[in-house]
Amino acid sequence: MSVRRTSQREIILQELQKSRQHLTADQLFRVVRKKMPRISLATVYRNLELLSETGLIAKLEVSGRQRRFDSEVVGHDHVTCVQCHRVENVFLEGMKEDCPSHGVVDGYTIKGRRLEFFGLCPRCQKKNKVPKGDATMGCGCGCAKKMLTDEQKMVLQAMADFHGPCVAKDIAAATGLEAKLVTGKIADLKKQGFVDSPVRCKYGITADGRTAIKG
Amino acid sequence: MSVRRTSQREIILQELQKSRQHLTADQLFRVVRKKMPRISLATVYRNLELLSETGLIAKLEVSGRQRRFDSEVVGHDHVTCVQCHRVENVFLEGMKEDCPSHGVVDGYTIKGRRLEFFGLCPRCQKKNKVPKGDATMGCGCGCAKKMLTDEQKMVLQAMADFHGPCVAKDIAAATGLEAKLVTGKIADLKKQGFVDSPVRCKYGITADGRTAIKG
DNA sequence: CTCAGTGCAAACGTTTTGCATGTTT
C-alpha cells in the first residue's frame, strides 16, 4: 500500500501550503480548480484525508460546520474570529507546563489536547469601530448574522461583477452553479439584505452585499 | 415571544439532566422516545437549540462529527476518552490565569476559549491492563455484555486483519459473508463497543474488540 | 382566539462511496 505522486495531490498540498490559512475542503477545491479545472471535490477530500493520515497536514477538527485543514503540523493552538470566522495559529509560550498535552487529569491519561480561542481579529475590531454603514455585519458579540456560505459568496461576487440587474440564469452561467441552486441562494441573500430586486425577476447586489464580500 | 412549557420540552431537559453525560441529539432522541414514542427528532433539535439559547443547557461544540449537549453550564473544560469516546467535564484549578478566557492573544480580543483533552479514561486504562478473560465484558458502564457469535467473531477478525478503517464491503469480501448480514453484525459490534467508526461509513476494530477475539 | 410548538417529510450542506476509467510504479 503505497502513496503515489499524482499531479492532483501535488497541487492540493502545494496550494494548502501556499495559502497560509486554514482552508476548508471546499475553499481549497475552488483554489485548486483554477489550476486544474477538471479536478473533483471528492479527490480533494480523499487527498486531504490521506495527507492527514500520513501526517503531512493536520486535520483541524475544530467545532463548527466545516472541517479545516492545516499544513502546519507542529504543536500550536488556534484562535477563531467569531465575526469573520478566520482561523489562525497561535503559539503560546510558557503555557506548556500549565496546559500540558501530557500527564494525568482527573484520572485520565492525557495524550493530547486542543485549545481554541474565540474572539475578534484585529481586522474586525477595526471594522467595528466604523459607526455606521457596514456595521450591518453584526455587533461582533457572536450574535451577528450568519456567515455567508462559499456558494453565497460566489453568487454575490458574480452579481457584483455583473453591472446592472441580472436574472438568476446570468449568475448560474457566471458561477457555473446550477440554476435552481442559484435561485435559492438569491432568495437567502435577499433575506439577509445583500441582494435586492430593482426590477421584477431581476436582481442586484446591495451596498451591504458589497461590504459583505469585501472581508 | 414567550417560551411555552410543553411535555416534550420537559422530558428532553429532564432526561438530559438525568443522564449526566454529554449526549448527542440522536442519543437523547432515543432516550426520550422511550417515554414519548411519537416525538420527532426535529423537536429534540429545536428544543436543544432553544434551551441552549436560554442558557439552560450548553451546546458543546467540541470536535467530532456530532454536536453534544450538556446540562452543566458553568465554565469547565472537557476530556474525551479516545477509546470509549466518553466525554467528561473537568474543572481545572490554577489554570484560569495561564489559559485565560479573556484578554488579548496575537491581536485578537479573546471572548472565550475551549479546551479539550484527549486520553484514556480510568476504566479503559484498567481494562487495557487485563490481558485476557472477562475483559471482553466491556467498559463496565453496562453498555456491553453478550458473548460473541461465531459470525461476529469472523467479522471482528477480518477487521483486525484489515489495517485501517474499512467499509462493510471489505469485510464481506474478506469473510465471504453476505454484505447485508455484515452490516448488521457491524452495527451489533458497534453497540458493544468492539467496533467504532473513526470515519463516517468506515469502521475499525477497537482495543476492546481486539481483546475480545484474543480469548 | 392566538401563536408557540409539534410531527412529518423533504431539503440542506458537507462528506463519503461505488463504479468505470485513467495513471503511476
Next chain:
DNA sequence: AAACATGCAAAACGTTTGCACTGAG
C-alpha cells in the same frame, strides 16, 4: 499488469426547514 488514483454521480449523515395541525396561554 498490478495497484493505486481519479471524475462523476449518487448516497449517507447530521441538521434544519416548510407546512399543516395541535395545544398551551
